[in-house]
Amino acid sequence: MITLTGQTLTIEDAKQVLYGGAFVTASAESVQKVEKSREAVENIVKQKKVVYGITTGFGKFSDVLIDAGDAEQLQWNLIHSHACGVGEPFPEVVSRAMVLLRANALLKGFSGVRPVVIERLIELLNAGVHPVIPQQGSLGASGDLAPLSHLALVLMGEGEVFYKGERMEAITALSKEGILPLTLKAKEGLALINGTQAMTGMGLVNYIEAEQLAHQTEAIASMTLEGLRGIEDAFDADVHLARGYRQQTEVAERIRRMINGSQLITKQGELRVQDAYSLRCIPQVHGASWQTLDYVKEKLEIEMNAATDNPLIFDDGEKVISGGNFHGQPIAFAMDFMKIAVAELANISERRIERLVNPQLNDLPPFLSPSPGLQSGAMIMQYCAASLVSENKTLAHPASVDSIPSSANQEDHVSMGTIGSRHAHQIIQNVRRVLAIELICALQAVEYRGTEKMAPFTKDFYTEARKIIPSITQDRIFAKDIEAAASWLLEIDWNSFIHGNLPTT
Structure with a gap:
């Protein structure tokens, strides 16, 4: 159970809720704060105070006063x-x-908002009722x-x-779960809708996937x-301590543990x-990507x-301020930074793929082909x-x-953070497929060298991966292998695999 405060x-x-099916509840203390905040809104309506979005229109219509009797209609129209x-x-x-x-x-x-609004959101989560939300159309400011x-x-x-694997009308799913629809009141x-939850929700999923990648x-x-009989000296701790980046040092340390005991x-x-x-600069390049992911995690x-x-309503309604916390610039920057960092993991991976398949750069069979010339092997996988x-x-x-101005120039600077988060997600899917191709090629290369000479960790990894990706003994439709490998990388419980197989020293 995850308690929201x-x-x-x-x-x-969030991982437990998104992927582990953990149930969610609200803390009693937080609900009390919500109740006080709601009382303040109701007082504003009763006293006919001029407060944006409660007794006025929205955006450029912020100077248009709304009668208290139209409060519910205003919210209906807004949505x-x-x-x-x-x-x-x-x-x-x-x-x-x-x-x-x-x-x-x-x-x-x-x-x-009334506490019931939050209760309904939590009911959706706990019942697995998920809104169908189109991806395009947000400027990333004024909220998503x-x-x-x-x-x-x-x-x-x-x-x-989306409900139990099907897409359906919301009222159908709500009825099945006994969840009553709401009539939204003033301000609700x-x-x-005035928030950054689309770009942040997408960014959260991006981070979780990128961290695993x-x-x-x-x-x-x-x-x-x-597979390329690489030189281990480049991963020596002293080299990386001499530079001083924690993430670089940690990558080198993990690589040393992964190849520990290898005869290759x-x-x-x-x-x-x-x-x-x-090969030699894996800690420096991957470590820099980890630095970026750490930054993204902090902002998220x-x-x-x-x-x-x-x-926003402060001091039990004594202070109600129109500000700009809906502006997505911090997450927009984080998503753009993430795009570059994750894309670079594929950039260097593709160069390793080239070294695995190019006969001018190794002593392996050309393009890892079982019959060079007659069979193309991994040639076109590198193209992909x-x-x-x-x-x-x-x-x-x-x-x-x-940035493009909107609402008659009232909202004249926007973040485009939701576009950034969507593009980051696309990049992550592409990176996973590049890594799938490197994995297919690496499996073939170590098989050629002799799997009995592998390190214990990589041998375990090889054994698990071979359950998904057969050895290349004949040209075949490699698109199927790439997709199978990418799906496996997405679905495997990597933390359990690492903890169960990676040496501790």
Whole structure:
């Protein structure tokens, strides 16, 4: 059970909810804050105070006063008019993340919603009812208005959801689970959609997948080192301590543990004096990516516990301020930074693939072919990897450098953070496929060298991977192997595998 407080949600907590099916509840103390905040909103309505989004219109209509009797209609109109997202829906796990993060943010007690709104969000999570939310249509400021409006529709019994493996009308799933639709009251529609939960939910899933990929690329690279009879001296602790980056030092240490005991790894000067950079500089390059992932994790965990709607209610309603916490710039930068860092893991991986298949760069069979000339082997797999790497270079262009004014120039600078988070997700999928290709090639290379000479860890990794990817004894449709390997890398419980197989010293 994960208890939401609005203050303490971590990525590890989120993993349990998103992937482990952990149930969610709200802390009693946080609910009390929510109740006080709601009282403040109701007093504002009764006293006919002029407060943005409660007794006024939205955006450029902020100067238009709304009669108290139209409060519910105002919220209904807001959600329906703003639910204009387009394109393919976010992955279901991202939708689940958005519901989780929206509930947590509202529990901070600055948003003025009734506790029942949060209760419904938590009911959706615990019942596995996930809104169908189109990916495109958010500028990443003023909140992720369009995506979150599709989330809010479900609370109202409208829109569509994913439920038990099917896509259906929201009211059907709600009825099956006994969840009653809501009529949104003053401020509640605005509180639901004025936030960064689309880009942050996507970013959260991105980080979880990227973290696993970063670990996997070290294991795959270790097997490549064996397949190419790489030089272990470059991973000596003294080299990396001399530079001083913690993440670089940690990558080198993990590589040493992974190749420990290998009879395929060589010493400096034994076969050659130096390896190519794609082998020798693994700690420096992968370590820099880890530095970036650490930065992204820090920003995500702040944003996951942030109040990002507008206006915010303080001091039991004595202070209601229209600010700009909905602006997604911090996450926009983090996602753009992540794109570059994760893309680089594929960039260097593709260079290792080239060294595995190019007969001018190794003493392995050309293109790892079982019958060079008659059979092409891994030749075109390298083409595929090169194409994915090139595509990533285009996707890695920062979304956050762009801005287009909206709402008649009232909202004249926006983050495009949701676009950045979506592109980061695309890059991660491409990177996983590049790593799948390196894995296929590394498996073939160590098999040629003699698997009995492998390190204990990489031999265990080889054994598990061979259950998914057969040896190349004949040309075949390698697209199937790439997809099978990529799916395995996504689904494998990597933490358990590492803890069960990686030497501790």
